Amino acid sequence: MLLQAPRLQITAPSLPATAWRTTGPIAGLVVLTLLVLSPWYGYHRDELYFRMLGESPGWGYFDQPPLTPLLARLSTELFGDTIAGLRVVPALCAGLLVLIGAAITRELGGGARAQTLAATGVGTGMFPLVAGHTLLTQSADFVFWTACILCVLRALLRGDGRWWVAAGIVAGAATFNKHLIILLLTGLATGLLVTVGLAVKGPRAVFGDRWFWSGAFLAAVIASPNLLYQAANGWPQLTMAGTLSEPVNRVMFVPMLVALLSMGAFVIAVAGWLWLLRRQETRALAVAALVTILLGWVSGGRADYVTGSLIFAFVAGCVPVAAWMESRAARRRTVWWGLLGTSVIGIVVALPLLPPQALDASPNEVSRESVGWPRFVAQVAGVHRALPPGTIVLTSNYGEAGALDRFAPDIPVYSGHNELWYQGPPPETARTVVAVGLPPERLRLRFARCESAGVIDHGTGVANEEQGLPITVCSGPRAPWTTAWPDFKHAS
Numbered sequence: 001m002l003l004q005a006p007r008l009q010i011t012a013p014s015l016p017a018t019a020w021r022t023t024g025p026i027a028g029l030v031v032l033t034l035l036v037l038s039p040w041y042g043y044h045r046d047e048l049y050f051r052m053l054g055e056s057p058g059w060g061y062f063d064q065p066p067l068t069p070l071l072a073r074l075s076t077e078l079f080g081d082t083i084a085g086l087r088v089v090p091a092l093c094a095g096l097l098v099l100i101g102a103a104i105t106r107e108l109g110g111g112a113r114a115q116t117l118a119a120t121g122v123g124t125g126m127f128p129l130v131a132g133h134t135l136l137t138q139s140a141d142f143v144f145w146t147a148c149i150l151c152v153l154r155a156l157l158r159g160d161g162r163w164w165v166a167a168g169i170v171a172g173a174a175t176f177n178k179h180l181i182i183l184l185l186t187g188l189a190t191g192l193l194v195t196v197g198l199a200v201k202g203p204r205a206v207f208g209d210r211w212f213w214s215g216a217f218l219a220a221v222i223a224s225p226n227l228l229y230q231a232a233n234g235w236p237q238l239t240m241a242g243t244l245s246e247p248v249n250r251v252m253f254v255p256m257l258v259a260l261l262s263m264g265a266f267v268i269a270v271a272g273w274l275w276l277l278r279r280q281e282t283r284a285l286a287v288a289a290l291v292t293i294l295l296g297w298v299s300g301g302r303a304d305y306v307t308g309s310l311i312f313a314f315v316a317g318c319v320p321v322a323a324w325m326e327s328r329a330a331r332r333r334t335v336w337w338g339l340l341g342t343s344v345i346g347i348v349v350a351l352p353l354l355p356p357q358a359l360d361a362s363p364n365e366v367s368r369e370s371v372g373w374p375r376f377v378a379q380v381a382g383v384h385r386a387l388p389p390g391t392i393v394l395t396s397n398y399g400e401a402g403a404l405d406r407f408a409p410d411i412p413v414y415s416g417h418n419e420l421w422y423q424g425p426p427p428e429t430a431r432t433v434v435a436v437g438l439p440p441e442r443l444r445l446r447f448a449r450c451e452s453a454g455v456i457d458h459g460t461g462v463a464n465e466e467q468g469l470p471i472t473v474c475s476g477p478r479a480p481w482t483t484a485w486p487d488f489k490h491a492s
Contacts, residue, residue: 019102019112023119027098030123033351034091034132038084040352041370043406044134045399045465047086048373051076052402053419060229061419062236063491067177068137075135090139094132098123100146101315107153108282114322118315121268121339125261126346127304128311133351134366137178138304144174145184145308149285152188157281161211168215172222179226179237180305183292185219187309191287195280240418241299243491249300256303257293257310259363262346264339265314272317282316289313356460369399369465372458376400376466377407383453383471384411384434392430394488396437400466416488425485431476437469446484448476 043051053061054073060066071089079085098119105118122128131138148170155163174181192206206212230237258266276286289309296306325332348354349364359368381404384393393413395401401415414426426433434453435443444450453471458464477484 014109016106016109016111016115018106019115019119022112022116023099023102026116026119026123027095030098030129030132031091031095034094034129035084035088037133037352038087038091039082041356041367042373043083043086043403044136044366044370045397045402046137047072047083047135048402048406049398050135050402051081051086052398052405055405056423059225060233062233062422063240063418064137065176065178065226067140068135071140072135086135087133090132090135093139093143094123094128097128097132097142097146097311100143100150101311104146104150104153104312105315105318107150107157108316108319110319110322113325114318117268117322117335117339118318121261121265121314121318121343122311124340124343124347125265125311126343126350127260127307129347129350130364130366134370136366138307141174141178141180142308142311144170144177144181146311148174148181148184149308149312153282153285155211156284161209164209164211164215165218166215168217168219169222172219175223175226183295183306184288184308186295187288187291188284190291191284194287195284239491244301246300249302250297253297253303257306259346260303260307260310261314262339262342264335264342266310268317268321268335268339269310269313270317271321272315272319273313275320276313276316285312356462359462359464368462371462371464372460372466373399373403374407375458375460376456377403379454379456379458380404380434380436380471381408381411383473387432387434387473390429391432391434392426393434393436394426394438396435396469397465397492400436416485416490418491421485421489425481425488428481430481433474433477435470435472435474437466438472440470440472443472443474446478446487447474448478450474 050069050072053069054071054076057070057073058066061069072086075086075089079088101122102115102119105115110118127138128142130136131142148167151163151167151170155161155167171181171185260266261269273286273289276282276289289312292309293306296303321335325335349362349367352367352370354362354367356371359371362368380393380400384391393404393411395404395413395415395417397417398415398420401413401417401420404411404413412426412430414423415421433447435450436456440450440452451473453473455471456466456469458466
């Protein structure tokens with residue numbers, strides 16, 4: 001007997017009108033705010049890395065799929081090689097995320113008030129703003145994740161199997177940005193197997209629907225270049241997944257999950273998940289959201305990896321919460337003040353509004369790692385230019401390499417960090433090295449002479465990862481670079 005789909009209760013003609021008068025301006029305001037603030041602080045280390053990788057596009061990299069570096073390349077080509085130009089895409093992604101969130105609310109039967117509440121909560125959420133201000137892999141991933149959920153929701157609620165094809169296309173495309181969409185697909189499969197398998201009634205046979213399998217097939221075909229790249233290169237993403245999985249992530253997972261949007265939005269998300277679970281036609285998606293979050297925690301990943309599921313639970317929760325608000329003005333004030341009041345802290349933390357001196361106390365690592373790069377480059381370049389021609393710079397991480405590539409492109413820079421190791425060792429003619437951030441005691445094992453050239457002081461007073469790192473000048477490599485280069489390889 002075919003497994004039956006949940007019973008359909010919402011059809012396209014019964015959907016409320018789209019609340020463009022409120023959701024459109026909210027999305028526009030979010031984009032405008034992010035664009036205006038985009039030059040503040042400076043490049044984040046990941047942006048500098050993406051910009052550097054984008055100079056030589058490929059089908060994939062050791063630590064990630066190709067889309068975000070490609071977006072960095074396209075941004076610099078279209079909008080200029082500036083920080084503001086690089087951040088146009090994430091700002092647009094944030095605006096699109098607001099609209100998709102409101103569309104999910106509408107799909108679940110939410111009217112203008114519910115859609116406005118959803119758009120406001122997403123648009124003022126801490127991590128959507130972080131990913132909207134800075135070009136991160138999450139910037140596009142949130143859009144892919146929520147768009148896939150919207151397509152699945154329409155397939156289930158409208159009874160139109162063609163939306164499975166759309167979901168497959170979105171899921172396949174998402175793999176070119178991050179492979180985390182696999183968590184969502186695993187959750188969806190689990191939700192459908194559990195809830196559809198237990199359903200007694202239902203007019204559609206999901207697993208017997210050719211559209212469902214067409215969508216799955218399309219997802220696999222579109223994602224196949226990623227699979228081929230991984231297979232051809234020794235499955236580097238598995239190495240990176242192991243590197244990124246840390247016990248501390250499990251400890252901080254729930255606090256981070258609460259803070260990803262805001263405390264008020266998290267309360268609404270819990271209400272939304274319970275509401276989805278109680279309804280037969282959305283129970284599969286409630287199970288999917290829970291499974292993806294649990295997978296994120298068990299794997300030792302960061303909570304922001306599953307932000308898409310939290311956003312879905314929140315925008316779903318706006319439907320019953322808006323209905324609860326309907327009857328009394330006091331309830332409306334409670335919800336709005338609770339949402340916006342708790343969002344204030346996240347807005348201040350997410351956007352470049354704090355003075356640099358206050359960033360040490362901020363939980364926003366992205367902001368801390370976005371200051372001091374020009375001063376860093378000036379200091380390293382000053383050491384380099386006082387040395388003989390042919391001297392190279394060897395950095396400990398991709399942020400340092402990307403900063404030098406951006407602000408001092410005439411200086412040859414190499415790094416053993418992540419994908420940069422695969423770009424090859426320095427030439428054998430490089431006999432003198434300015435090493436940044438590498439332990440001097442290890443360098444002395446590889447070079448005949450090493451002398452300190454000071455420590456990094458980027459002048460902002462922020463105790464980020466670069467502040468205080470050693471600068472060491474070494475000469476006389478003890479072995480050819482081709483032989484020694486494997487010793488410099490590291491992933492993080």
